[in-house]
Amino acid sequence: MDFFSVLYFRFKKVWKAVRLYLVIAGPGLVVMIADNDAGGITTYAATGAKYGYHLIWFLLLLIPVAYYVQEMTVRLGAVTKRGHAEAIFESFGAFWGWFSLIDLMFVDWLTLVTEFVGMTAALSIFGIPAWITVILVVLLMSIIVLNGRYWTWEKIALGFCLLNLIYIPAAFMVNPSVSSILGQGLIPNLPGGFNNELFFLLMANIGTTIAPWMLFFQQSSVVDKGLQEKDINMGKLDTLIGSIITVVVAIFIVIVTGTLLNGAPIDDAATAARMLMKTNHYVGAFMAIGLFDAGLLGAICISLASSWAFGEIFGWAHSLNTKVKEAPWFYISFFLTLATAGVVPLIPGAPLVLITLFVQVVAVTLLPAALVFLILLLNDKKTMGEYANTPLQNTVSVIIVVLIIVLSTLYGVSALFPNLFQ
């Protein structure tokens, strides 16, 4: 064969792989990019404003952390064809099952409230009243979900994922010093030494990277999409690309606030957007649009994670491929979760700070349990067969899970008792 024939066949082989990836891609990308939700954007904006580029190296470490945890849900979903809630019920019995399901319902609802808080705050920057934002979001999300096809829902969700990349042009617009980013950001360092404030921010960054709803969402999404064992490698690639994108977006947010708001006190991303608008109107607007999109993406995934879990356990039809008539409870639970959470930010004097605190604390009760169940399920050779964890995978995932449990527990406890570590 001549050179051009070899080149042609290689190109065809690669193109076939790319097309296969494009068919399978979705759950990993959506879950990982939705991980940069309203709370996540606030954390990254605060990280950049407080420590400039100094913690970029730490964000890079979160790529393998997110990947190793989430890829396990791909294998579990593709092999068992069951969502995470159903897998816990079946493998560990009703006690642990109810504990996980009720806890998930609470965490998801509380997190959903924080997404609505983020979205209403973002659009208020453009003069849109909170009640209009809530009605628009509930309508938009209902239309997206009610189309009756998983594929259509996924493609729309991927469109919103694309909008999440808005922070990348925003970072270029602020003209950051590349040498400073490389010099300060890529060499591991602890700016100002190890202190409580830094520790809290590091824990917050980990807390936003791995959330309980992500495990439930991705596994159910893999099942609803119909991924098989043969698709696992592409599903893992999808998760890896998603985890890289989510951290890249986080880094660009840090670059934006680290360049323009270094040293400014940032309590939430909407405040950051308002402050950025004073310096550069477009960057501030990008920040606000990104915050709205992040809240919307988070809300899309979180409300679905709950509805899928309920459907699995109560035996309701629970697929996005079903019409409302075929799966009424699935859609009713989705709509109820969404609408009730959307109302909270509209209540005058609603305890929003308390809700944010509660999210952190209640998540700590579910995350360790969900992670421990995940590892135990991945070691169940009878069910997982050749897709069970290898000794190397076990070592890596156990180290990561133990670290997440310790740090997220400290994060939750420090949220309960703010003076404990001072």
Place this chain on the structure above:
Amino acid sequence: MRMLKQFRSKIREINQRYGKPKIEMSKGVKFSLAVLRIYLFVLVLLMIYKFITVL
């Protein structure tokens, strides 16, 4: 009332369906679940303490 009854019977059915854990209860699994119970118990105690002291 009828809906409540249906809901209760559904819960009972779920409890029966998932009554027995299917995973092999090896020493490792038993140990992990025991540690998890203690962890959650301590965490709940901390939350109750916080709740009482706040009130």
